[in-house]
Amino acid sequence: MNYKKAIGVFDSGYGGLTVLKEIHKLLPQYDFIYLGDNARAPYGPRSFETVYEFTLQSVKELFDMGCPLVILACNTASAKALRNIQQKDLPQIDPNKRVLGVIRPTTEMVGKISKTKNVGVFGTQGTINSGSYPIEIHKFFPEIQVYQQACPMLVPIIENNEYQSEGADYFVKKYIDELNPAEKNIDTIILGCTHYPLLISTFKKYLPENIELISQGEIVAQSLKEYFHRHPELESQISKNGTLSFFTTDDTESFDQKGSVFFGTTIQSKHIHLK
Numbered sequence: 001m002n003y004k005k006a007i008g009v010f011d012s013g014y015g016g017l018t019v020l021k022e023i024h025k026l027l028p029q030y031d032f033i034y035l036g037d038n039a040r041a042p043y044g045p046r047s048f049e050t051v052y053e054f055t056l057q058s059v060k061e062l063f064d065m066g067c068p069l070v071i072l073a074c075n076t077a078s079a080k081a082l083r084n085i086q087q088k089d090l091p092q093i094d095p096n097k098r099v100l101g102v103i104r105p106t107t108e109m110v111g112k113i114s115k116t117k118n119v120g121v122f123g124t125q126g127t128i129n130s131g132s133y134p135i136e137i138h139k140f141f142p143e144i145q146v147y148q149q150a151c152p153m154l155v156p157i158i159e160n161n162e163y164q165s166e167g168a169d170y171f172v173k174k175y176i177d178e179l180n181p182a183e184k185n186i187d188t189i190i191l192g193c194t195h196y197p198l199l200i201s202t203f204k205k206y207l208p209e210n211i212e213l214i215s216q217g218e219i220v221a222q223s224l225k226e227y228f229h230r231h232p233e234l235e236s237q238i239s240k241n242g243t244l245s246f247f248t249t250d251d252t253e254s255f256d257q258k259g260s261v262f263f264g265t266t267i268q269s270k271h272i273h274l275k
């Protein structure tokens, strides 16, 4: 299967569509292929090895479809698989291909935003346990104190279309209370999971008003644009017909239905079986 030389965008399920939406808004000229591994989502509670294995399989599939670049629009995959894929697998598969994640561009922003130098991170259990956010933030901003809070119930709630329910309110409030940003003088919080933008109004409802909530879509889009400026040799390879193709490892009907909520417009997917 050859889908020109599109930008591949990968997530465990629907969350990456919130990132693709912003990338497509900023860079509509490129071709995109989205791959959601819905059959095996959520990745959050899975082991390092499993997330790495699943992510690598999807990346290879997108490479086989012709993508010169794949974006892991999933924090859990970025936290647990990106480094291995970049350092171990890419040199063997094809040293000219690229795989980028969503954590680095997000962490580059926080030092510019936080004044109190106390930053909170909400994410899946996998992302939080990996310590990727504090590690990456401290590379740029060692003076920042990072407070993490795992939110294991949120991806299942969102994937099951319960994000506007009382249950969603209950858990968002519970995780905010556990983080307790007021006590820690936190002024900036990263929504470190690409599913969470669907809950942004719920987070805003329960968070103190002075807190800056960072969600990743626009940041990743802007950072990709800058990346292309720095890497014209890669940019020139990407095909530019403005097409969007969607693939899911699970049922296409429910992907199209739920995915449209994440992406903001109607989408039509095809089923894919990962090798």
Ligand code: DGL
Pocket (backbone or CB within 6 Å): 011, 012, 013, 015, 016, 041, 042, 043, 044, 045, 073, 074, 075, 076, 077, 124, 127, 155, 192, 193, 194, 195
């Ligand atoms: N959107 C993924 C992330 O950003 C969700 C992970 C999951 O499947 O649990 O982490």
